[in-house]
Amino acid sequence: MTLAPRIAVAADIAEILRLGEYMYASVGGTVDDEWRALGRSQLESRLGSELLGWVIDDESVAGRLAACGFVNRTPRLPLPGARTALRGYVQWVVTDPAHQRRGHARAIMARLMRWAQDENVAVLDLNASPSARALYLELGFVFSPNIDYPPTTLGAPMQWRVTSTGVGPARPSGHVGGDA
Template structure:
């Protein structure tokens, strides 16, 4: 049985390392290292330390105990309710990553199942994610489906 545990602030550095693994797997060139990694670790340290927080991560430790083999990070966003989402609580899954040496062992599945359970305890009935082709079979098997909602994005210039 695979043991997915809830991450703690002490896991922040490893979570960011796995974030880079995920980003690198989605791009032709590796993501550059930089301040974003330290900023991300600080954000994770702060938010994972808040027991009533709206962010959680679930991880599987490497079998040899030298770090993390896999992770998932998810957040809860309070939106305005609607008929299909009466609480307005929306989950968003991001940063599903497994070290290449530990793939195809069910680690990401165990992390996702733990996160879905965390959402359920918070009354979140709608969860969104973006899937790569490699990840889509896992998410479909867990009950996710493609939606008709078109996505758009704006990058706001900041001073």
């Protein structure tokens, strides 16, 4: 299987929702028809504009996705030393159970992070599930605020900052709390 993520398109929405539902179930969440309708509406109206997504196709089943990941790009007031005020919030990085532990999430995140560098995004934020934290730490994300969350904490906030010289630390030295 190739691990080359492609841009998510409208034809992927049903599969994206299936993966999103799996993701929430894996952390104890329950979705319903109202959630599905809202998710579909958001994907239909925002995908390709302020919501960008990448997917990896399941090459063994036509029309099925193996993984996906999204970034909401939003302007924010600028940070000191930032090249831009554009920030990204990463969501729904999820891999189908049949394809886990094969590098799909890493490939999606690498593509997302490359997009952030190419677009001069100042910061990527996300909330990491317990099972994803090790990957995000390996990729250079840090807990935000700088707290070592217990392994059982759901949705621990993490952050990755792009500096003018490439990938840099997510927090300036000595930072303690506040919006970064």
